[in-house]
Amino acid sequence: MRELTAMQAANWFGRGADVALGGVSAHLYAEFDGHALDLQRLSAALEQVCLTHSMLRLQVTADGMQVIAPSDRTPRLEVDDFTAMHAPDLERALLNKRIHWTHQKLDLTIGQASRFSVTLLPNDAFRLHIDTDMVAVDPSSFQRLMEDLALVYENKDATIAPLPSFFDWYDKMQADAQLKARRDKDRSWWRERLSQIAPAPSLPLQMSASEGACSHRLSTWLQPDEHQTLRRLAREQRITFSSMMLGLFAMVLGNATGDRMFRLNVPLFWRQPLVNDVERIVGDFVNLVILDVDLTIADDLGALCQDLASQMIELLGHSAYSGVNLMRDLSRHHGSPQLSPVVFTAALDLPDGDLFSPCVQRAFGTMSWAISQGPQVALDAQIASFEGGILINWDVRLDALPGEWVTKLFDSFVALLKDAVDDQGVMARPVKPARALSSSSEVEQPLTPMQRAYLFGRTAQLPLGGVAMQEFREYRGVMDPALLRSRLAEMVRRHKSLRTLIDAEKLVKVVNDLALPNLQEIDLTELSSQDALKQVQEYRDIYSHSIFDLSRSPWNITIYRLKNDLLIVFVRFDALILDGQSISALLVELFEGRSPILESIQKDSSNPEDLATLHKVDAAYWKAKLLGISDTAQLPWSMPLAQLSTSRYERQSITINREVFKQLCRTGAKQGLFKNSTVMALILEVLGHWNARKKLCVAIPVMPLYAETFSSSSTFIAIGWDIGHDSFANRAARLQADVLEGLNHLSFSGVDLTRLLFENCGRSPVLPVVITNGLSWPSLSEAGPMKLCNGLTQTPQVAIDIRFVAAPDGSLVFDIDYARDAIASAVINGLLRDIQKAIKQLDEPTNFSIDTSEFTRISNDSKSNCKYPIFNTPHT
Numbered sequence: 001m002r003e004l005t006a007m008q009a010a011n012w013f014g015r016g017a018d019v020a021l022g023g024v025s026a027h028l029y030a031e032f033d034g035h036a037l038d039l040q041r042l043s044a045a046l047e048q049v050c051l052t053h054s055m056l057r058l059q060v061t062a063d064g065m066q067v068i069a070p071s072d073r074t075p076r077l078e079v080d081d082f083t084a085m086h087a088p089d090l091e092r093a094l095l096n097k098r099i100h101w102t103h104q105k106l107d108l109t110i111g112q113a114s115r116f117s118v119t120l121l122p123n124d125a126f127r128l129h130i131d132t133d134m135v136a137v138d139p140s141s142f143q144r145l146m147e148d149l150a151l152v153y154e155n156k157d158a159t160i161a162p163l164p165s166f167f168d169w170y171d172k173m174q175a176d177a178q179l180k181a182r183r184d185k186d187r188s189w190w191r192e193r194l195s196q197i198a199p200a201p202s203l204p205l206q207m208s209a210s211e212g213a214c215s216h217r218l219s220t221w222l223q224p225d226e227h228q229t230l231r232r233l234a235r236e237q238r239i240t241f242s243s244m245m246l247g248l249f250a251m252v253l254g255n256a257t258g259d260r261m262f263r264l265n266v267p268l269f270w271r272q273p274l275v276n277d278v279e280r281i282v283g284d285f286v287n288l289v290i291l292d293v294d295l296t297i298a299d300d301l302g303a304l305c306q307d308l309a310s311q312m313i314e315l316l317g318h319s320a321y322s323g324v325n326l327m328r329d330l331s332r333h334h335g336s337p338q339l340s341p342v343v344f345t346a347a348l349d350l351p352d353g354d355l356f357s358p359c360v361q362r363a364f365g366t367m368s369w370a371i372s373q374g375p376q377v378a379l380d381a382q383i384a385s386f387e388g389g390i391l392i393n394w395d396v397r398l399d400a401l402p403g404e405w406v407t408k409l410f411d412s413f414v415a416l417l418k419d420a421v422d423d424q425g426v427m428a429r430p431v432k433p434a435r436a437l438s439s440s441s442e443v444e445q446p447l448t449p450m451q452r453a454y455l456f457g458r459t460a461q462l463p464l465g466g467v468a469m470q471e472f473r474e475y476r477g478v479m480d481p482a483l484l485r486s487r488l489a490e491m492v493r494r495h496k497s498l499r500t501l502i503d504a505e506k507l508v509k510v511v512n513d514l515a516l517p518n519l520q521e522i523d524l525t526e527l528s529s530q531d532a533l534k535q536v537q538e539y540r541d542i543y544s545h546s547i548f549d550l551s552r553s554p555w556n557i558t559i560y561r562l563k564n565d566l567l568i569v570f571v572r573f574d575a576l577i578l579d580g581q582s583i584s585a586l587l588v589e590l591f592e593g594r595s596p597i598l599e600s601i602q603k604d605s606s607n608p609e610d611l612a613t614l615h616k617v618d619a620a621y622w623k624a625k626l627l628g629i630s631d632t633a634q635l636p637w638s639m640p641l642a643q644l645s646t647s648r649y650e651r652q653s654i655t656i657n658r659e660v661f662k663q664l665c666r667t668g669a670k671q672g673l674f675k676n677s678t679v680m681a682l683i684l685e686v687l688g689h690w691n692a693r694k695k696l697c698v699a700i701p702v703m704p705l706y707a708e709t710f711s712s713s714s715t716f717i718a719i720g721w722d723i724g725h726d727s728f729a730n731r732a733a734r735l736q737a738d739v740l741e742g743l744n745h746l747s748f749s750g751v752d753l754t755r756l757l758f759e760n761c762g763r764s765p766v767l768p769v770v771i772t773n774g775l776s777w778p779s780l781s782e783a784g785p786m787k788l789c790n791g792l793t794q795t796p797q798v799a800i801d802i803r804f805v806a807a808p809d810g811s812l813v814f815d816i817d818y819a820r821d822a823i824a825s826a827v828i829n830g831l832l833r834d835i836q837k838a839i840k841q842l843d844e845p846t847n848f849s850i851d852t853s854e855f856t857r858i859s860n861d862s863k864s865n866c867k868y869p870i871f872n873t874p875h876t
Contacts, residue, residue: 001066002170003064004065010375010376011133015375021377026133026134029131029370029372030129030130030371031129032366033125033128034365041153046116047074051074054068055136055166056114056137056145057069057074059111060109062109066135068167080119081120101115102371102373103215104131106133108136116130130146134374136284137283138286141281147360150359150360165283166281166283169272169281170283172274176272186320189321196292198294199259200342203378203400213373213397214399216397216398217369217370217395219391219393222392222421224388226390230421236424240349242346243305246346247305247308249413251304252416254293254295254431256405261292263291265290265291265341266312266343266345270285288322289319289323298431300429300430300431301426301427301428334487339376342377345381345382355367355384355386355391366387372395379397379406381394382395448713449749451576453750453796457797458547460645462764463641463765469794470554470572470574470794473583474540474788475568475569476569478564481567485519487589488590493515497710497712499513499515501550502576516553523561527562529562532562541648544649548574556571557569557571558570575714579703579711579712580772581776584596586710588778588780591784596778621745622718623756626757629757631695631696632718632766635823637822649793651790652818653814654835655813658811661810664839672733677732677735681728682839682850683771685838687769690827690834697721698718698771699717699718699719715750716753716770717739717745717746728850765797768797768798770795771802772801772804777806780808781808794817799823800818802816803817833856834856837854
């Protein structure tokens, strides 16, 4: 029993879904297509090879140790007979098997480190499927495995000479005093350079939380003559072929991201010769080095390749210290998890000249498919000598990278190689990063209808106007301000939304090239704690209601430094650039260094004619749905809302503990309701009690079908509620159905709905009450350094915004932000009390009804435009 190596441990723990780009096993899956296979001979050959290479049955114990499973766990040859299938069914079956094997996780806990299968095909053809987990078998060992399997298969009398095991080599590594001294020396060398290591490439990562990993292969093959031409070009540059290909790849990636400096993950497969025949052992020998690419110091492509080649020589001299450990050190240095999500692997300078020998090709045919996965890797670019030419395989996580973007990147790389074949002067090309493929910073984009409405709401031309649609939050805790500054600078560089400028005259937005953090720091450490808090309090009301000057991107972060290292951080974001979910995700990234996964929603590719037709259909739907609504909300307003030009806003909140919230969700689930539907239904029931009429209509913010992450993409739908019709359970079920149905009719925007209701109601504001579901929004961890302690949202023409979110400890938080000139604080307090009473009534698993007689008693006068509502005690 041994401890896992650093690389093995990284791959093992990367299987968990709680790490960025995790949730996958590190494994290599390949398919070989051939004819006339002898299954009995292959099965016998497999048995001998598996007995020779014990790592094929590696087992990882519950406490994270590695052992060799008993010999009865030796993998057996699986056989699928597809010979009777016709072409369409056969193609479908083979594709399904490929997809399954590509994404499978071999069960290392029982010693399943490898899996072998043969699919028998018509006309005596076959496909050999081999999957190996990289915790046990690295890519160079996979090559060795195939050679041994083919050797024994071709010659049934052949035997594999006894070999030292991977554990024999491992023990020598651990015990070697000289290697330990080198590791210590190299660790010091790297740690002195941590602050100089370049950032990860600015990939357009858009990870979906709703789906698992989706790996995809991009592949092409260059002809043998093209291969030889490129090799000659490398010799003329006096660098290795692999170094030249690395330089070409680096330039293409830099052009795609717009980065001038970034890091690459370069695997090494060299094995310390501590035992005999080390090159023939199957195991995980992989190390990696972190290579910095600096496109600013090279005048041309040739110079870039030379620089990277020199760097690689230097890094190889300090590779005794594991690259995995280096990345851990880098994460500690930055105070947040650090990734190197782009891997470049070159197998071009192989001793035998090709990936597989003729023996493998005779026995099993051509390798027709190969794909690998690895945790925390979004793009693994592999280049190898294959059948005389060059095989280019890129393994891509499509759940993390947009397919269109990475395909363009791949095509650009292949095109550059073709250019190098046709014109050797390509190495004299200047190295200047082009505009990033994922960015169009000089292209003006029109504002959405919602964004234009937000701009108009800044004026006082409509009732309850003169405010910006923005969110303020206040956090308190203890952390290093320098860490916040460095994280924020990196976030501004990576997130376009934080560099977005709004042109209120042209009604367009544009992304600024300059990464300017809108950060202010105020030092209050010389003041007493009492005086410092008083000054913060005085500034809070001013800060939370200020309207951004649109000459800069409309967001701000202000840090107050108090005694005892306490920080108070004000943050404010305008909805012109970010919606609530995106704001939450960015603040988790800022304070905890985590990048929450936001669901990526596909881009709308419909043509204008289709969109126009869809808009007509959706318009007809909403006109029918909202027919008959003449008053949307008649709550006890302090004055008619149409007479209220503008107002300041305030917040009141309550918290429902975790266990009560869980019981509420269970009660709703028995009725077939989602969590948000259950909570929204009880809010509407309370509002219905306070409404002057039995019917009311509210706005529900939603995300459209086509939306970008980290942007301002939300719209809203209108939902009705009638407390005089049917039971509460049926009303709740209808609410859920209405919301789901409304999501299918979003081409008729929230602005369109407002116009429609204005025609029905005849006055503004028409949707003064908003209910916002924030249950799925990212939140800070309970043990994190900063805590949310205050907040406020304000929206033009909205008098009450009721938001419910899940707190870090699992409790349910209700925040009501309200225009204080529109409704009395006592009314808001009464609403919150009644929400608590409604939740208490639903606490019984068998009960799904609400008795409003227990709610706050309201006189008839107080239900319609009275300044001071009269509260009565409930009946007993």
